[in-house]
Amino acid sequence: MRLDLEHDEVDLEHGDLELEGRIAVASNATFVGTIGDVAVVYKPVAGERPLWDFPDGTLASREVAAYLVSQALGWTIVPLTWMREGPLGVGMVQRWQEPDHERDPVDVVPSHAVPDHWRTVLEGSDEGGRPLTVIHEDSAALRRIAVFDVLVNNADRKGSHILPVSEGHRYGVDHGVTFHTEPKLRTVLWGWMDEALDPDEIAGITQVRAKLDGELGEQLATLLSGPEIEALTARCERLLATRTFPRPEGDAPAVPWPLF
Structure with missing residues (x-):
């Protein structure tokens, strides 16, 4: 579970x-750069835009x-991500992944x-009244996400x-707005709602729950609040009890805006 920062x-x-350079479309200050020959994304804490429902900074x-939860699952969903000093202060650094958009996993058709x-x-429907559908692929990789x-x-x-890759x-x-104690899930991946989790997915969740009582929990305690870790634990236990993909909760929209 320790970060492997050797390259x-x-x-x-x-x-x-x-x-x-800077990624101009990002909500918060987001830069691309290099460490030696390694391409990275850098998001300094000083460039974070305040949000009403998440603590500043x-x-x-x-x-x-x-990233740590992704590693605990064993599915390599999140690229290597760590905190370090940068030109604009302490921030998140993540290894750049070059996407292959020949077949985007989420689309509007x-x-x-x-x-x-x-x-x-x-x-x-579009502005001309023509019917449109938001879709996503039905794949094991996307189910894991x-x-x-x-x-x-x-x-x-x-x-x-x-990001689709080879x-x-x-x-x-982009996982800055995660781990809230209240239900906040907004996603374009609702295609498996109410369907059963498969054995591999249950095994991954079981691993996370077990590791929360050990090193993972200790690492997360330096990054999240106690109630946020407790809420993560409860979500693990709920999924293991229901063994199904959930439905949207609460009054907030179930999908983000914009969708892309």
Whole structure:
């Protein structure tokens, strides 16, 4: 469960972090850069935009906590993520993953053209009144992200926060608004609602629950509040009891906006 920050001859924890540009569409200050020959994303705590429902200055820590839960699941959903000093102060650093968008796992298509074996999330219409459907692929990799999002209580799983890479793997990124104590799950991955979890998914959740009583719990205690860790534990236990994908809870929208 310890962070492995070794990469050939590059010191990812202390090596020079050189900024190369800023991601202008991000809500919070987000930069791309390099540490040696390693491409990274850097989100300084000083650049976080205040939110009414999350404590100020905690988004970077939540991103690292999400990585630790991903590692505990054993599914490599979140790219390597850690906290360190950077040009604009302490922040979250994450290894860059170059997506392959030949086949995005989440899409919007005309309602008459939904491919076989894809899941429907929402139906609506465009400005001309033509029916549209929000869909996502029906794959084991995407199911794992959906389970992960339930555990971390992800309040912002946009389609663009899923990075398709080679051989069918999918990474999840942008986990700053996670681990709230209240139900906050907002996601575009509702296609398996009420369906049974498979044995691999149950095994992953079981691992997280067990590790919360050991090293994982100790690591998360440096990143999250006590009630937030208790809520994570309760979500694990609830999934293990129901063994099904949940339905939306509460009065908040069940999907993020924008969707991508």
